[in-house]
Structures are given as C-alpha cells and as structure tokens.
Amino acid sequence: MKEISLYIDGRMVKCPEGSTILEAARLKGIEIPTICFHESLTPPGLCRQCVVEVEGARVLLPSCITIVREGMVVTTDSPRVLRARKTILEMLSATADLSEAPELEQQIKAFGADPQRFRPEEEIKTGPIVDNPFYVRDYGKCILCGKCVQVCSEEVQLSYALTVAGRGFDSRISTFYGKPLPDTSCVFCGNCIEVCPTGALKPRKEFENDI
Amino acid sequence: MTYDRKTSTTCPFCGVGCQIDLNIRNGAIISAAATPGKAPNYGRLCVKGRFGTDYTHHQSRLTKPLIRKELDRGKRTTCGMEGFREATWDEALDLAAQRISRTVQESGGSAFGTFCCAKATNEDNYLFQKFVRAVLKTNNIDHCARLCHAASVAGLQKALGSAAMSNSIAEMKDLDLFIVTGSNTTETHPVISTYLKEAVVKNKARLIVIDPRKIEMADFALLHLQHKPGTDVAVYQAMAHVIVKNKLYDKDFIDRRTEGFEDYMTSLEAFTPQWAEEISGVPAGKIEEAAKLYAGAERAAFYWGMGISQSVHGTDNTLSIANLALMCGHLGKPGTGVNPLRGQNNVQGCSDSGGLPNIYPGYQSVSDEESAVKFEKAWKTSLNREPGLTTLEMSDAIGEGIISDFIIMGENPLMSEPDLNKARKHLSELKNMIVIDIFLNETGEYADVILPAAAFSEKEGTFTNSDRRVQLVRKALDPPGEARADWEIICELAGRVGDKLDRDYKESFSYDSASQIWDEMASLVPAFGGISHKRIEEEEGIHWPCPDSSHSGTPYLFSDTFPRGRGKFHRLDHTDLSERPDGDFPYILSTGRVLYHWHGGTMTRRSVLNDISPAPFAEIHPDDALRENLADNSRVIVSSRRGSIELDIRISDRSPEGVLFIPIHFAEAAVNELTRDIRDASAKIPDYKICAVKIERASSAD
Numbered sequence: 068m069k070e071i072s073l074y075i076d077g078r079m080v081k082c083p084e085g086s087t088i089l090e091a092a093r094l095k096g097i098e099i100p101t102i103c104f105h106e107s108l109t110p111p112g113l114c115r116q117c118v119v120e121v122e123g124a125r126v127l128l129p130s131c132i133t134i135v136r137e138g139m140v141v142t143t144d145s146p147r148v149l150r151a152r153k154t155i156l157e158m159l160s161a162t163a164d165l166s167e168a169p170e171l172e173q174q175i176k177a178f179g180a181d182p183q184r185f186r187p188e189e190e191i192k193t194g195p196i197v198d199n200p201f202y203v204r205d206y207g208k209c210i211l212c213g214k215c216v217q218v219c220s221e222e223v224q225l226s227y228a229l230t231v232a233g234r235g236f237d238s239r240i241s242t243f244y245g246k247p248l249p250d251t252s253c254v255f256c257g258n259c260i261e262v263c264p265t266g267a268l269k270p271r272k273e274f275e276n277d278i
Numbered sequence: 279m280t281y282d283r284k285t286s287t288t289c290p291f292c293g294v295g296c297q298i299d300l301n302i303r304n305g306a307i308i309s310a311a312a313t314p315g316k317a318p319n320y321g322r323l324c325v326k327g328r329f330g331t332d333y334t335h336h337q338s339r340l341t342k343p344l345i346r347k348e349l350d351r352g353k354r355t356t357c358g359m360e361g362f363r364e365a366t367w368d369e370a371l372d373l374a375a376q377r378i379s380r381t382v383q384e385s386g387g388s389a390f391g392t393f394c395c396a397k398a399t400n401e402d403n404y405l406f407q408k409f410v411r412a413v414l415k416t417n418n419i420d421h422c423a424r425l426c427h428a429a430s431v432a433g434l435q436k437a438l439g440s441a442a443m444s445n446s447i448a449e450m451k452d453l454d455l456f457i458v459t460g461s462n463t464t465e466t467h468p469v470i471s472t473y474l475k476e477a478v479v480k481n482k483a484r485l486i487v488i489d490p491r492k493i494e495m496a497d498f499a500l501l502h503l504q505h506k507p508g509t510d511v512a513v514y515q516a517m518a519h520v521i522v523k524n525k526l527y528d529k530d531f532i533d534r535r536t537e538g539f540e541d542y543m544t545s546l547e548a549f550t551p552q553w554a555e556e557i558s559g560v561p562a563g564k565i566e567e568a569a570k571l572y573a574g575a576e577r578a579a580f581y582w583g584m585g586i587s588q589s590v591h592g593t594d595n596t597l598s599i600a601n602l603a604l605m606c607g608h609l610g611k612p613g614t615g616v617n618p619l620r621g622q623n624n625v626q627g628c629s630d631s632g633g634l635p636n637i638y639p640g641y642q643s644v645s646d647e648e649s650a651v652k653f654e655k656a657w658k659t660s661l662n663r664e665p666g667l668t669t670l671e672m673s674d675a676i677g678e679g680i681i682s683d684f685i686i687m688g689e690n691p692l693m694s695e696p697d698l699n700k701a702r703k704h705l706s707e708l709k710n711m712i713v714i715d716i717f718l719n720e721t722g723e724y725a726d727v728i729l730p731a732a733a734f735s736e737k738e739g740t741f742t743n744s745d746r747r748v749q750l751v752r753k754a755l756d757p758p759g760e761a762r763a764d765w766e767i768i769c770e771l772a773g774r775v776g777d778k779l780d781r782d783y784k785e786s787f788s789y790d791s792a793s794q795i796w797d798e799m800a801s802l803v804p805a806f807g808g809i810s811h812k813r814i815e816e817e818e819g820i821h822w823p824c825p826d827s828s829h830s831g832t833p834y835l836f837s838d839t840f841p842r843g844r845g846k847f848h849r850l851d852h853t854d855l856s857e858r859p860d861g862d863f864p865y866i867l868s869t870g871r872v873l874y875h876w877h878g879g880t881m882t883r884r885s886v887l888n889d890i891s892p893a894p895f896a897e898i899h900p901d902d903a904l905r906e907n908l909a910d911n912s913r914v915i916v917s918s919r920r921g922s923i924e925l926d927i928r929i930s931d932r933s934p935e936g937v938l939f940i941p942i943h944f945a946e947a948a949v950n951e952l953t954r955d956i957r958d959a960s961a962k963i964p965d966y967k968i969c970a971v972k973i974e975r976a977s978s979a980d
Contacts, residue, residue, distance in 0.1 A: 107321060200889035201329045223322060225475040225498075249890065254873060255325040256468065261311055270309040270329065271886075273280040273301075 073139035088130035088141055089117055099143050100152065100174055102159075103212035104131045105262055108222050111213055116155050116174075120145045127151055153178040161185035164208045167266030171210075195274065198247035201255045203274040208267035209240055215259035215268060216240060228253035285754035286313045288741045289327040290397065290734040291876055293620030294318060294447065294469045295743025296327050297818075300735055300754045306335050307735065307754070316818055318447040318747060324468030326876060329886055331735065334755075336884040338717055340730035341759020343370030349726055354706050356723040367760060367770070374727045375774035377710045378414070381683045382779060387416030387662060391672030391681045394421045394633040395688030395764075396625035398731075399739025399751055401795040402764035403624075403631040404639055405787070406687050409772050411632075412657045413783055417644050417666030418681070421633045422877075423625050424669040424962060425694055429587035430618035431629075432961035433596025437604065439842025442626060444615030445579060446745045446821060446833035452613035453477045455575035457568075458495050459488040459599075460510070460585020465873040467583075467619050467744075471495065474581070484575070486568050488513060489585060490868065491939065492932045501568055507868050507937060508968045509558035511591060512852045514598035516554035516562075517569035519546045521605055526573035531607030535845055542601065542847035549852075557852060559934075573606045577613035584870065587618065590856045590965040592958045597848040604845045610836040620744035621877070623734075627742030630806075630822070631799065635666030640803030656802055657786055668962040670695065670955065673704045682709040687764060688731065692720035693878030693945060696953040696964040697920050714767055719880045720945055729771075731764050732757035739765075739792040740814065742822070746832070748809055749819040765795060856956050856965050859936065863918060863970035865902070866937045867952055875943035882943065894925040894944035896973070899935045903927065906973055913976040916940065918969050921951035924976050938971060 069084040075092050082091040087110070092099050103114040110131035118127035122140035127148060130141075142148065156175050160182035165171045175182060195205035211231070219229040228251040232241035242251045260268045269277075281301035289296040296319035301309045310328050312321045344362035365373075381389050392414070394406045403421075410419045423431070431441035450473040463471040471494075477483035478498045487499040488510075496502040505513050521527055522543050532539045551562035572578050580603065586595045599616060608614040620626050632639035642649035645663050654661050667675055673695065675681040684705070695701040705711070705724045713725040716733050736757040742748045757763070769787040776783035789795050793811035800806040805823035813827070814820055821831040859866055874891035875882040882888060896916055898908070908914065910929045915922050916938065925940070925947040933939045940949040954969045 200886045201325065221479060223476075224472055225479060254464070254468065255329065255890070256323060257325065257328040258312075258322055260328075261321060261323075269280075272332075273309050276303065276308060277280060 071135050071137050073135050073137070073141060075141045076143055082135060086135050088119055088128070088133050088135055091135050092130065092141075092143060097143060099130050101131060102171065102210065102264065103214065105214055108214060108217050108262070111217065113211070113213055114155065116152055118148060118151050119143045120148055149178060153180045156180035157182065157184040159210045161187065162191055163210045163265065165210075165265060167208060168264055170264060197271065199249050199255065201271055202257055202260055203269050203271050205267050205269065206239060208265045210265055211238055211240065212264060214262040214264070218258045218262055223258050224254070224256055226252050226254050226256070229259065281308050285735075285752050287735065287752045287754065288623065288749045289323070290623050290881075291326040291330065292467050293622060293625060293744035294467055295623065295741060295747060295749055296323055296469055297749070298323060298327050300331065302754055305755060307331050318743065318745065318819075319469050322469050322472055325874060326882065326887060330882055333881040333885040334733040334735050336717075338884060339758050339761070340716060340718060340728060341761055343367055343730060343760070344718075344728040345370055345373060346726045354708060354711070354724055358723060359718060362728065370727050370729060371770050371774050374712045374729070375771060375778055377726065378683065378685070378712065378771075379775050379778035381710060382414060382775070385682060387414045388418065388680065389682045390414050390416050390418055390685065391667065391675065391683070392419045392685045393669070393687065393689040393691065394419060394628060396422050396622035396628040397734070398628070398688050398764050399624065399737065399792065400627040400631045400742060400748070400799070401739040401792040402687070402768070403628045403633045404799045405765045405768045405795055407632040407639070408657060409768050409787070410685075411638075411653070411661055412659045412786065413772050413775055415660070415662050417635050417662055417664060418672055419633060419666055420635050420669040420672065421628050422622065422669070422689055422694055423629050423634070425588070425964065425966075426584060426621050426625065427587050427618050428963040429589065429592025429958050429961035430582070430596050432593040432958070433600060434616065434618070436593070436848060437597055437600035437846055438836065438840045440835060440840070441618070442835065443617040443620070443745045444609065444835045445613065445617055446747070447473060449613050449834060450474060450477055451481060452577065453481070453483040453579060454577040454613065455484045455486070455571060456579045456581060457486045457488060457572065459580065459582045460587075461489075461581055461583030461619055462491065462493045462495070462870060463581065463583070463619070464494040466621065466871050468873065470619065484571060486571060488568070490934055490937060501564060501571070503560045503564055503568060504934060505558035505560045506934070507866050508589065508855045509852070510586060510589070510595045511598045511850055512549070512554045512557040513560060513565060514595075514602060515546065515549040515850060515852065516551045516565045517572065518598070518601055518605060519549045520551060520566050520569035521573045521602070522546055524570070526570065527605045528607030532605065535610075535840070536604050536847060537844040538847035539605070542849055545849040572602065572608075575608070577611060578606065578608045579613060579615045579617060581617045581619055583619050584621070585967060587961070588963060588966040589968070590956050590958050591853050592963050593960045594850050594853070598850055600845070601847055601850070604847060609845065610838070612834060615834065615836070623743070624741040626744060626746060627740065627748070630742055630803075635668055638802070639799050640805055642803075653802065656798075659786070670957065670962060670964065673701060676704040676707050684708055684711045686712070686721060687714040688716070690719045690721045690878040690880055692724070693880075693942070693948055693950065695955075696950050696966060697955040698948055698950045699921050700955060714764055716761070717880050717884065719878065729767050730759065730761040731767065732761050736761070737763035737792070740796060740811070746821045747819045748814055748822060750811065750814050763792075765789070765792060855968055857954055857968065857970045859970045863972045864936075865971050865973060867916070867918065867949070867969050867971040868933070868937055868939050868967050869942050869949050869953065870939060872941045872943065875941065877943065879943035879945060883945070894923075894941065894947035895928045896925055897930050897933050897939040898927050898973070899931055899933055899937070900929050901935050903929045908975065915974050915976050916952065916971050917974070918952035918954070918971045920954065923947040923949065923951050938973065
C-alpha cells in the first residue's frame, strides 16, 4: 500500500494511504480528543470534538473522517481548535448530565470549559425510562453521540430497535414511535450499553444500586 | 464506580464461548460486559450472557449436601426440599460412597449409569469420566450431546472422520455464500448470528435459509426454502441431483479428496426437484436455484443446529449435507465447511474430555487395545474394554433391571429426555441415585444424595466452544455456603469409594488445581498436547488440534486431508415421518428454543431472563387457530399419544400451517411429555422435532 507523508504539529508522520488524520496522529502518539468516535465502529463525524486545523482548509476538519493527503499540514492544538473543543463541551454540558462520563469530565477540565455557560434557566427534566427487566435509558445523560444506534443497527446487532428521532434541538434517541423496548425489535443484547460514554444506558441492577 | 472489581471469564450459556467480564460488587455479580476486543465475540454479547448470570445468586442455590429423609423405601418418588435433610460433607460423601461401593461389590460396574455435564468444565468432565472408568469400571457414561448433536457427530464421523465445526467464528466475515438450516441462530447462538447477518449486510454474502419456520435469519436470506418438517434429506438429495445433472460439481476436489462419488452419483437419478417438491412442499425451482447458488459459490459453508440432528434420520440429514460439501469442494478452505453449532458452553469439551460411552478423552476408542493400555498405565488401574450405553439406553437398562444406580453431574434428564412419563418411570425404579448440581431440579427430586456444586463463576477450569477454542473459566467468587467445585467433589468421592472397596484411589484423584487436571488430560490426548492453562491465558484461547507447544492451534480443519483419509459419499434414501399426523392427532409438533431461555431452564428460569419470558406457549399458524376457533393467548391442552400439557397459544405465521412449535424450557408444560422416544439407528438421538399432537381448548379457559 502506498505511504503518505504529512506534518502534524510540525512532526512528519508516515501512514498508509487512506488513513484518517486521527489514525495518523495516533500512530505518532499525538492525542486528539474524541467523543462520538469508537474504534470498532464507523466514525460518524458527529460531535466535532476531534476537529483540527488543516492548512488551506477554510473550516476546521473532523480528524476522525478526514483522509490524509500527501504533504498535508495539520495543527491539532491551535487556539481556534481549542476554542471549538471548549465550546462543544460547553454546549454538551448545557443540557446533559455528565456526572457519569469520566472521560468527558476530564476533557471539560482540560479545555477549561464552563458547563454553566449555555445552561438554560430552567433545567430540562428527563427521567430515566425503566420499561424492561434488563437496562435503563436515562436520556438526561445522553449527548447524542449515536453509538447506541450504530450498534443496534448496521454496525453490530442488526436489530434496528433504536433510532434518532426529532430534528435540531429536539433530536433524541428513541425507539420507533417511542414504544417501550419490549414492544420493539430489541433483543436486549445490551451491546448499546457497552458503547455508551455517559452512563445514559446502564444495566438495571447497577442503576438500582446507584440510587 | 458501580463495581469493586471484575473477573474475565467465559460465558456459561451457548457454545459461542463469549468472553465476559463479571463486575463484582459486595460479593455478587452486579453486571456483566464483554471483555473488550477479545475473540470470539470481540465486544459483543447477547441477553443471556450480559444479564443472565444472576442465576448464580438465586436463593434456591444448593449450599449444603442433602440426603433423602426416607431412603430405600421401595419405589422412589419425587420430593422437593422438604423430602431432604441437610448433612455434613463427610456424612453425605460417606453415604454416597457406601451406596456406590455396595453396588460395585454386588453387581459390578455395568449396574451404573452416569451422566457427565456439558455445562461443567473440561477438567470436571475429565475427572468424572476417569472416576467412572477407573473406579466404577464401566463405560456407561454419556451426556446431553447425545440428545443434541449426536447425529451430526455420527454423520460427520462417517463422511469425514471428525465431527467438530470445521470453521472458526472469525472466518464468518469471509463467507461468500452460506446455508443456515435447522438453526434458529438469532435465538440460539445470538452472537454468531450477528456475524452471519453482518456477512450479508456488510460483505454482500448470500444466505440461503432451509428451515420449516420463518426464523429471523430468513429476513436476511436471498432464498428461504420452507420445507415440511422431516423432509430435509429429500431437499438435499434433490440439490445434489441438480448439481450432478448440470455438472456443477468440483471434479478436481472429488478426485483428490473423496471416494464413492460414482456410486453416489448413480443413486441420485430418482431424486429430482419435482419429486422433492411433492415431499417437502418446496417449489422445484427454488431447490434448483439453491443448488446452483451453492455449487457456483467461490466459498460456501453450512451452519446447522438441532433441526438437522434431533431427528430419527438425523445421521442421514447430516450425511446429505456432507455429500453436498464434498461434491462441491466446499471444505478445507477459509470460509468453507460444515458447521454444527454447539448448543452448550462446553458440549464440545465434554465430548473431547471423554464424556461418551465409546471413547476415552481425545476420541480414543475404549475398545482399542492400545488406547486402553495407555489409559490403564496412566491411571494405574484396569479398564473395561466394552463400550458403554448411551443416555437413553441407560434409561432403558433400568427398565430391564440391568442398571440400578445413576450418578448424575449437572444434567436434568427429566426435562431433556423424550417421553418424560417413561423417563420418570425408569428413574423411580433405581436403587441408588447420586446427584451433583447447583440447584434442586426435576431430576434431583428423585435423588438419594445431592452434593452442592460450584457454578461457573466460582471455579477454575476451561470450556471448549463450538469452534474448538479452549478458553479459561476463572473464579470470581467463592461458592455459596458449603458448595464445592465438581472436580473436588469427584476427588473426595473417588477416595472414599476406594476406601470402602479396599483400593487406593487417593493418589490418582489428588490434584491441587484444575490446571493440573488439564495437564494430565493433555498428556494423554495428542490434540491437546500443546495446550496448557498458562498458554491459554497468554494466547487468550487456543483452537485444538494443537499437538505441541510450538503449534499455534487450528482454526479451520481439513485443509489437506480428512481424518478418515478421503471424504466419503453416502447413498441415502428419504424415509417417511416416524409419526404421521392423522385424524386423532392432526398436527406435527416441533420443539425448539427461545432467545431468553436455555435448555431445561434450570438456570434461566431462576434469572431475570424469566421476567421477560415467564411462561410456556404453543406457536400456532393463524389458519390453524381459526380452524380450531382459538383466539391469541387462549389456554389449550396439547396432547400426544404419550402425554399432555396445558399452556397458552401464540398465533404467528412463523411456523407453517399444520405445525405447532413449543419451546423446551418450561417445566410446568414440559414439551417432552409429548415427544416420542424413537431414535436414529446410528446416533441414538431421539426424534424431538416431530411427533403427532392434537390441540383442545383447556376447560379452565371457559
């Protein structure tokens, strides 16, 4: 396979053709934070936390889905990048309870994000949904990374029980018509729990133990 | 953090052998997750593995040895906990040893029937069969493989000389075309089903489902051949006919690797697709299409389950599949092969470890003098050369007055045997019955002494999964109360039986660890020679055969040769159903499983899994329900010539008209009350999938 050379943060990186910037950076041990990215799933390029600055590009590019080109010059920690990441975290924490998302809490600290910045005056209340014997869906903790939908559909289970409903600010993870899980095609494999980064999906026993 | 620590181990349910992390909090499993990145499940689990291990903490776990209060009072009857008293280990073991040694002295080894356990570890099973062979001097040992894949084993042994799955789970992504037959894969092997579905959706593999029921896999299939139950051979013979007639076979492969093709080819003349359509109800055109797709594929594999093997002509079913694979050269390359999907976590390993009546560990024949001498030397005792009885033959032998004692480790024949009335009658005639188990189940209720065992999460050892991958079972918790690992119980029992018989078995039944037991077995089984617990730990599982420490294991079999040399074609004939529906019993009953339960239900009925699937049901076609004037969820009585059960109906067009489907898991409506004890001649497996029944509205429903 052809090898591509590029510069990331001033360092020359060689990687196979077709790699993403994120993969190239990780080859050299250069850390780029991610949220919706999961190693065994197709990167959806949703959250934009992994954005980087590429010379000649008008906007910041998501490194998880941007393919490297010969001679590319990438900066992963420019002020513009850092400000974008900080703002993304502030927007996510505006409406989602991240108290069980240790990796995100760490990022909030690292980027100096202010979780209060965009918080609505009135707290948006979404109680946990306990509609089956196995696991609980607490969408108050959901950041819409979409990984649960990915594993429920094409990426792993091919059960298609979970989906994204609504548009824009009203987007949410749901079942079709918001039906209780036992009335859907869900087979309770729980593979969605495995990829949830915020504790929004949790085995019922753990949930009951925590309250 | 919601848990204190975690232990990585192997899932105790089906034969996929998923690697799971048990999350422990306050001395109990609070949740489970897939061990990240580890084969064979690579982060995936199903509902049973992820949520179902809570059975290990059920309040009805046996925590102390139990002795029947009223021993030896004539015909034995069933009793619940109230019929037993708690005892110390010393008392219970001594009593068991005394009863066993009495029979050894009075009647010899042939008076024993013993069942080892496809849920226990390789080490437990190795030791159990060593106890049976070396101490009791009999080969009367069998386990539930007899009731599940015996016919797959018999057929593949005849055709190829080896009966294990020929491909690894990891190869499923390389499939070009595959046939799923007699396997409701999404419910019985859920994680494997995700790979198979993925092969279709992501890699454009083509799937042909050959199954009487519209199972979920059929939604992903290019073709679904919905044949009438019991007509498998007709469909496969007709496919072979099409392949021969159109010269689509692999002549080169046939010349190099097989024998008997000319003879087989000439036997196919009458098996036209039109003939098969008459018998199976599958349109001739679909049979032709399936045959051409299979023969024309670059790589093609078969996956099957109980639908092929649990039949009075199960061996023929398997042979008809093997014939096709041999004819098209779909063997011995990655992504090609013949794959019986194993139903229990360690049913492969239990057979490998010698839990069968005709073989020592590693499939070495008990009647082969050289093998017998090898094991006599290793075990320092004399051994019986006569092959033992199979599961149901042991049950028959009680009725014939030959067997008086049963020793059962973790099996539940009173759920799993056909014609339970007959099975119960046989057990009630036993003189002595010793049970090792984690729960008091339907079978334990007949026992004299029950010894409480450790569950999978409470002991060390190995399970061998469906694709021959030997994997570690690790101890996460102590057993409850006084329960002990099966192998420790067997060592104690062997020593004490020896004392009573004035023989010394203490030395040959003395081990410090499960790993030491494995090493002893590996020294006697060439295919395990290179496998040790330490190496499995380092390499995260090894596929046998692995003859020495430099060998890396064998993910797919038959690349150069078959164990029997050349693959052998077998002439076959279609045989009619063993019990045809008639005016009195107009429906065909077929049995099977549901996603949320496992086999006899001893474990899953005592788990959160039971909350979502709490009751038995009979699946009936809408047209049949209309004819019988039954609404959904009506209470009915389903009867055969052998018994009857009461349960609700579920109207669904998954099963074809004229066929009732009832799952096997529910003791309160045990479907084996209805099934018939008629067996495949060479595999001795009963015909679970077909018997004639009638359906009536239950009077309690009015």
